[in-house]
Amino acid sequence: MGGTNPYIKAGEIVLPKTKYKITFEPEDPAMGEPVTVEVDPEKIPYGETGQPGSILSIALANDVEIEHTCGGVCACSTCHVIVKEGLETCNEATDDEEDQLEEAPGLTPQSRLCCQTVPDGTKNVRVIVPAWNKNFVKETPHD
Numbered sequence: 001m002g003g004t005n006p007y008i009k010a011g012e013i014v015l016p017k018t019k020y021k022i023t024f025e026p027e028d029p030a031m032g033e034p035v036t037v038e039v040d041p042e043k044i045p046y047g048e049t050g051q052p053g054s055i056l057s058i059a060l061a062n063d064v065e066i067e068h069t070c071g072g073v074c075a076c077s078t079c080h081v082i083v084k085e086g087l088e089t090c091n092e093a094t095d096d097e098e099d100q101l102e103e104a105p106g107l108t109p110q111s112r113l114c115c116q117t118v119p120d121g122t123k124n125v126r127v128i129v130p131a132w133n134k135n136f137v138k139e140t141p142h143d
């Protein structure tokens with residue numbers, strides 16, 4: 001099970017040194033087939049959206065569309081994914097991420113904002129992209 005890593009301070013990011021794979025799996029099979037991409041540390045940053053080496057930046061660079069309304073700056077919750085495998089290899093969520101994450105529907109203990117989540121490459125990672133993600137352009141209204 002994932003969760004907190006006692007050896008890494010919240011927000012501390014360890015970039016991968018070796019290649020590893022991320023599998024993006026739609027929660028709803030109607031959204032498409034799972035996609036597995038290889039992450040090459042030499043290609044980090046994969047783009048300008050999200051933390052360098054973040055799951056979101058790697059997804060977007062590989063044509064895996066995950067919503068990112070705020071542009072990957074930890075100011076929305078639309079990039080919510082569920083890290084089913086490899087969560088223990090990722091940087092721990094900051095308080096800011098936790099606060100934004102609370103707005104995400106379908107929250108689980110393995111939920112993360114993928115623009116803020118950077119695996120260290122010591123293990124392959126599998127993420128579930130929530131079914132509402134496609135075309136989900138606004139945060140869930142709340143009072």
Ligand code: FES
Pocket residue numbers: 067068069070071072073074075076077078079100113114115116
């Ligand atoms: S894209 Fe807005 S928090 Fe990740």
